[in-house]
Amino acid sequence: MNIIVRLSAGILLLALFSVHLTGCQDSAQKHLNIARSRRDKGKFQEALEEYNAAVRIDPTDPHLLFERAVVRDSLNDLPGAIEDYSRVVRLFPNDTLTYLQRAFLEADLGRHDDALKDFDTVVGLAPDFPRGRLYRGCYLLLLDRYDSARIDFDHAIRLDSTNDLMYFYRGRAENNLARYQDAITDETRAISLKPNLGLAFLERGKARLGLHDAQGAKNDCDTALRLEPDSYLIYSIRSMAKSDLKDYAGAMSDCDSVLAHNRNFYPSYQIRGEAREKLGDRSGGAVDIALADSLKKVWGNKPIASAENSLKEFTDGNSK
Numbered sequence: 438m439n440i441i442v443r444l445s446a447g448i449l450l451l452a453l454f455s456v457h458l459t460g461c462q463d464s465a466q467k468h469l470n471i472a473r474s475r476r477d478k479g480k481f482q483e484a485l486e487e488y489n490a491a492v493r494i495d496p497t498d499p500h501l502l503f504e505r506a507v508v509r510d511s512l513n514d515l516p517g518a519i520e521d522y523s524r525v526v527r528l529f530p531n532d533t534l535t536y537l538q539r540a541f542l543e544a545d546l547g548r549h550d551d552a553l554k555d556f557d558t559v560v561g562l563a564p565d566f567p568r569g570r571l572y573r574g575c576y577l578l579l580l581d582r583y584d585s586a587r588i589d590f591d592h593a594i595r596l597d598s599t600n601d602l603m604y605f606y607r608g609r610a611e612n613n614l615a616r617y618q619d620a621i622t623d624e625t626r627a628i629s630l631k632p633n634l635g636l637a638f639l640e641r642g643k644a645r646l647g648l649h650d651a652q653g654a655k656n657d658c659d660t661a662l663r664l665e666p667d668s669y670l671i672y673s674i675r676s677m678a679k680s681d682l683k684d685y686a687g688a689m690s691d692c693d694s695v696l697a698h699n700r701n702f703y704p705s706y707q708i709r710g711e712a713r714e715k716l717g718d719r720s721g722g723a724v725d726i727a728l729a730d731s732l733k734k735v736w737g738n739k740p741i742a743s744a745e746n747s748l749k750e751f752t753d754g755n756s757k
Contacts (some may be wrong), residue, residue: 465494472508481511499525503535503655515542531560538570544576552576556740560589567596571603579605583613601630608640612647619643635664646674651681669698676708683713702733747753 454508472487488505497502522539526532540555554575563569573588590607597603608623608692627634642657660677665671676691692709695702710725 438540441501443626465491465498465501469496471502472504476508476511477505478608481508484508485512497528497534502528506538510538510542515546517543519546531562533563533569536562537569537735540572540576544579549580553580565596567593567600567603570596571600571606574607575608577581579612581613583610586610587614599630601627601634605634605637606639608637608644611642611715612640615647615734617644617647620646633664635661635671636668638664639657639668639674642671642674642678646678646681649681651678654678655682669702670696673702673705673708680708680712683715685715688712689716700730703736 460658466668468491469690470489472484475481475487476484485505485508488501488508491501492498492505494605502521502525506518507516508523509518509521518540522542525535526539536555536559540552540559540752543549543552543555553573553576556569556576557740559566559569560573561734570589570593570718577583577589578584585697587607587610590610593600593603595606600686604623604627608627611617611620616749621641621644623636624644627637630640630709631637638657642654642661645651645657655675657746658671658678661671662675672691676688676695679685679688679691683736689709689712692705692712695705696700696709706725706729710722710727710729713719713725714722
């Protein structure tokens with residue numbers, strides 16, 4: 438075959454290959470369009486089938502993989518979603534959003550080292566991205582690493598001093614470090630930025646209780662409950678404030694509300710038992726206090742940690 442024939446054949450093969458590629462991309466796009474339509478209608482399983490078809494045609498398209506990961510997450514297939522996010526970061530190792538998404542799922546699965554490594558990667562890639570600092574700080578807070586969390590919140594606030602959640606979470610860290618006045622300052626700032634942030638009133642109430650301002654704590658809890666009526670942790674803090682104010686019947690009522698939500702929340706048995714004793718019901722009080730001691734031995738800090746973790750907000754939904 439002479440050189441002209443070889444070149445002509447090569448050009449023909451290249452043209453045919455380009456047509457094949459275009460056909461594949463067009464076919465993948467068709468599946469993607471259907472997938473998005475079904476996803477938007479909440480038909481996640483049907484959407485996943487279309488995403489799977491699209492990925493089989495174009496397995497290295499990061500947009501397909503990312504969108505499929507979101508759908509897998511919606512179907513509670515967290516390992517599958519993590520696998521897709523991992524494929525995306527192999528294709529685009531500097532994509533901070535994908536690392537964040539993967540970190541959230543790793544956190545949900547209790548893969549703390551992996552999650553923290555991804556949060557660290559986000560901060561390393563974008564040190565001046567305030568949300569990266571905020572999210573890592575939140576995760577450190579949930580791991581009881583309060584000093585490290587506070588450092589991240591300090592940095593986040595220097596980058597963005599207008600975000601209510603940054604002050605709110607720093608206030609939580611300060612409460613856990615017994616820096617109650619600092620917590621009050623931060624939660625007051627959070628409330629000024631977002632007056633309906635009910636959990637900021639809770640944190641400020643906790644700080645006031647730490648400073649023995651029971652009336653101030655009760656007032657904050659009253660406001661918090663108007664804004665977050667389903668949070669039994671607020672009832673727990675208010676029951677302590679009421680007990681300090683010698684409103685023992687009110688404290689018992691709040692403890693009943695807590696225990697209706699979580700029968701293992703042993704601090705409320707302790708508070709209710711002490712309130713019963715103050716009201717002259719020594720036998721009932723003794724039963725509650727014994728239950729508190731028994732549950733504490735069995736559960737340790739789990740009921741309290743569960744209540745705290747139910748308050749975590751890793752999304753933008755509660756910010757301004």
